[in-house]
Amino acid sequence: MTDSNIIANDQMIISIEELKENGLTLYKVNQLVDQGVLRKLNKKFYENTGYQGEESDFYYACAYVPTGVVCLMSAAVYYNLTTYRPGAVDVAIGRKAKVSTLPDWPEVNLYYYTDERFELGIETIADGKNHFRIYDIEKTIVDIVFYREKVGIEEMKEILINYLRRKDRNLNWLVRYAELMKCGDIMKNYLEVLV
Numbered sequence: 001m002t003d004s005n006i007i008a009n010d011q012m013i014i015s016i017e018e019l020k021e022n023g024l025t026l027y028k029v030n031q032l033v034d035q036g037v038l039r040k041l042n043k044k045f046y047e048n049t050g051y052q053g054e055e056s057d058f059y060y061a062c063a064y065v066p067t068g069v070v071c072l073m074s075a076a077v078y079y080n081l082t083t084y085r086p087g088a089v090d091v092a093i094g095r096k097a098k099v100s101t102l103p104d105w106p107e108v109n110l111y112y113y114t115d116e117r118f119e120l121g122i123e124t125i126a127d128g129k130n131h132f133r134i135y136d137i138e139k140t141i142v143d144i145v146f147y148r149e150k151v152g153i154e155e156m157k158e159i160l161i162n163y164l165r166r167k168d169r170n171l172n173w174l175v176r177y178a179e180l181m182k183c184g185d186i187m188k189n190y191l192e193v194l195v
Contacts, residue, residue, distance in 0.1 A: 007048055008129060011048055011129035012059045015044055016044055037050060042101055045066075047060075058070050058074070059132060060103060061091050062131070065093060069133045070092075070134040070135070071092040072144060074089050079137050090111060095115065095118075111147075116181075117181060121138065137163065138173040142177040146181055164191075171191070
């Protein structure tokens with residue numbers, strides 16, 4: 001078995017730890033980079049150039065901001081709540097978190113959340129060996145209402161209306177999240193108008 005066969009073609013982003021667990025030394029990893037099998041993204045992550053699955057910018061965001069969570073407009077797009085297509089991936093991180101480098105592409109917009117806001121409603125989406133963290137749909141709605149000035153009022157209205165049309169909506173969770181995130185009154189006002 002050659003070293004390039006150790007790297008599964010169903011994993012887009014691979015950490016240096018995973019490569020070492022598969023028996024590759026740093027010398028071998030550098031050889032794979034030279035051969036074009038891997039592309040170095042940063043000190044900890046590599047892109048598998050032989051990846052044969054569905055690509056997602058969220059996987060790249062996860063490599064550059066491993067503690068981050070996909071949020072706001074990027075999460076709204078993931079949940080099919082908007083026709084808007086952002087030019088960057090919105091990623092939430094803890095207020096005290098540090099990010100050393102960000103990619104030129106895909107562009108990543110960082111949002112620094114308080115610990116309480118950051119920890120609430122995180123889900124992990126996995127597709128085979130690929131994964132990223134994203135806020136659940138109700139937490140996404142609450143964040144968009146909270147940051148409506150940054151997101152845009154029209155975009156927020158479209159997202160909220162599309163959410164309210166869904167059969168799987170959970171208004172109890174929505175209101176609970178809104179109260180925990182200190183925007184319960186604002187959320188209730190919008191719901192009274194739109195429901």
